[in-house]
Amino acid sequence: MASEHTVASAGVQASSRFTEYDIYLLKQGNHVRLYEKFGAHPTVHEGTEGVYFAVWAPNAESVSVMGDFNGWDKAAHRLLARGDQSGVWEGFVPGVRIGALYKYHVASRYHDFRVDKADPYAVRFEAPGRTASVVWSLDYAWGDADWMRSRHAANARNAPTSIYEIHLGSWRRKPEEGDRFLTYRELADWLPDYVAETGYTHVELLPVTEHPFYGSWGYQTTGYFAPTSRYGTPQDFMYLVDRLHQRGIGVILDWVPSHFPSDEHGLAYFDGTHLYEHADPRMGFHPEWNSYIFNYGRAEVRAFLTSSAVFWLNQYHIDGLRVDAVASMLYLDYARKHGEWIPNAYGGKENLDAIAFLRHLNEAAYREQPDIQMIAEESTAWPMVSRPPYLGGLGFGMKWNMGWMHDTLDYFALDPVYRKFHHDRLTFSIWYAFSENYVLPLSHDEVVYGKGSLIAKMPGDDWRKFANLRLLFGYMYSHPGKKLMFMGGEFGQWREWSHESSLDWHLLEQPLHGGLRRWVGDLNRVYRREPALHARDFEQEGFAWVDVHDWEQSVVSFLRKGRDEEVLVVCNFTPVPRENYRVGVPRDGYWYELLNSDAEIYGGAGFGNLGGVEASPLPAHGHYHSVALTLPPLGIVLLKPA
Known part of the structure; x- marks a missing residue:
């Protein structure tokens, strides 16, 4: 040297x-x-x-x-x-x-x-x-040594992962002071306690990398090594991460290597040439976002982006990066019409430079910090996104399951009377559930641009809307895959999310909203406590249908399995209570009710099984024993053998 x-x-x-x-x-x-x-x-x-x-x-x-x-x-x-x-x-x-x-x-x-x-x-x-x-120094006295020593267990693929997605500028504000943002340090006084009390394992922050336009939510990044100064100094942001870690909460950052804005002071046309971006707009300009695309074929650009990712992992103790818009990187024709893009050397639409970069990025990130997770937001059927590069994969640890999200929300938007005709939308996801290491996202993208809030998407009157949303969350937490929920969904915010205002925290004073948040908290706690619900999220052996064919009554039942544990899940997607509904079970004895979304403490009507049921030696659904259940309307019950 x-x-x-x-x-x-x-x-x-x-x-x-x-x-x-x-x-x-x-x-x-x-x-x-x-x-x-x-x-x-x-x-x-x-x-x-x-x-x-x-x-x-x-x-x-x-x-x-x-x-x-x-x-x-x-x-x-x-x-x-x-x-x-x-x-x-x-x-x-x-x-x-x-x-x-x-x-x-x-x-x-x-x-x-x-x-x-x-x-x-x-x-x-x-x-x-x-x-x-x-000019700044990044000196900081960290207090999260215990977390950093043990986080390999919290971030492991067989660990419970329940992510609370947050936009820092609109989670909570100070209305008495002109509706100003909370600072990083003020957020540190509120956020860790709230997340811990609601039972989430991780937070995911919409991009904190510096961005000139607040309305971009951070996705038009100009400062790839700087937390936005809107909320304080780098040390203030470190303090927020530190406090979250001290409460046992992992921190994931949304990170954007797919595009960057055209602001004159930024990366665009940096030295009078197209240095970071391609010169040809068919390669270097993104028509959908009106922004530049990185030239992944340029060695120095790859090193710049990889160094940015490693910087957040090393300097800020970040536990994972959610890489935004991976599909836009992989496809040369993304958001382009015929003639608006340039094929690769083999005549295809795959961006070979981006593929090589993503593999290099993930290898570098896991080499630097083996106990983190790299998560892809990839919206197509690109194969092996969450498989290692040496097997031909892209090397991510996990991938967002956009197919599950779209099918599930489409199904729940239906009036229950029509759901039996669309049963496959509910069940199709299991066919591919183990092809990747999936995260089930109910993210910010689903509650903006006129899409409405989650509670507003649900059909029926207020009672049915809340029952449907409790059922949706219960179904998500029992379905294979890690969990992600955008802020406000946990208590049923009516308004579509706006980055210009705080969440409507006053709604928690109302019984249905408070009950919904209590339901999410209990879902998180049971999900974390029961290995059957998380330990084999990415293994076919962790799931088995009991009955997938009862489309007429819009009921599904299945087993989630750990190494030695089992949880029975039964969902009723209609507002009709069903008594003496028989479900096959793999063992005899008493099955006690872990959770029931219709319990009165959650805002339900109280239909249930009085704490549990005894299995009978009556064969059903391929099992030698069965239980006769009361299924609550628009409800889900989870049972576990004693």
Whole structure:
């Protein structure tokens, strides 16, 4: 490995953080910790305090760093280009302190193009409305050592995973102070307790990476190494993660490597050329989101994105990344008509560079932090998304089950009188339930853009709406796959989600809403407690139909299985109570009722089985014993042998 070198220029000294091996890895696309090299790093050089700056701009004629420390003079501190054709510009500026504002002034060697750019590797930005980067240190005294030592068990694929998806700016606000956002530290006082009390195992945060447009919810990212300053400093965000970990709650971040916005201060046309994006709009511009697409075939871009993912895992103790819009990366013709895209080298529509990048990304993430999870939002039937690259897969740990979500919500939207004619929408998901490691998502995407809230999707009067929603949640928690629910769904928010306002917390004072949240809490607790409901989520042996054929009465029954445990699940999708409904069971003895969605404490009518039933030696559904149950209307019961 080469030693670091020192060079000097007018106004700038350069004590390089790059070795020849770093440059080799950069050019190969295999450097996964570029955040340790690029960016602004407070340091001491030859006894003088200051900041080392480094940026990648291979097609620049010159690059200078300007900021409040030099009166935003574009010529005062010119960075130096390394002599190795790497495109790295670097330099040490004495006297710059933590908190200083800065940008890079880039003069291209083409088109007489000049632009002021934020630092792609900045760890902090000014509050949105302004776009400068901020010199900052990421020092923080973590208090989550116990969690970090044991999180391999909490994040394992055979562990219960129940995810509460949150948009930080609209979960809760301060109406008495102009309806302002809560800060990261204020959220830390509320969120961990609420999530723990409701029984979730993880939170998933809509993108916290810095983004100039609040209305993008974070999906139009400009700062891939910085938490948004809307809610506080990097240390404030660390504190929120820390407090969640101390309550035993994992933290998943929504992360967006699929596209980036065209804001002038961002990555687009960075050095007067299409550096991070493809030059051809048929490859480099996304018509659906009006944003640029990363050039995954460029080694330095792959290293940039992989380093961003690794940065959040290493520096912020993040337990998993949910990778957004994977389908848009995999298909060259995504959201494009004939003639608007360029086939790959074999004439196909698969993006071979993106496939290679995703495999590399996942291998790097699991190599750096083996006890995390990489989760794909992939909406097509692309095979082996959650299988290892050495088997031909993409290497994710889990994948969102969008098919289950669409079929299930379509089914529940039907008036129960018609459900028997669409029984297959309910049962089809089991045919492919074990082809991937699935997460069952009832996410933010289903409660925006006129789709209505979950409770509003349910048919009937208020009683039927709440009964249907309790049934939906019970069905989700008993179906194979990990669970994800967007905020507000757990208590039946009526309004469609808006990023501009807080959730309607006052609804919890009403019995039906409070009962629904109590039901979700009990579902979470039973789901976590019973291995049969989670330990074999990804194994065919963890599920068996008891009766899938009773379409006439819209009833299904099935067994969830652990290694030695079993739970019987029976769902009645009509508002008609059914007494003496016989269901085959695999063993005799007493079966006690774990959960009943129609219990009065949840807002139900109280139809049930008085705590349990005794199995009779009457064969049914291929079993030698059976139980006669009272099925509540629009209800679900879970039973377990004593």
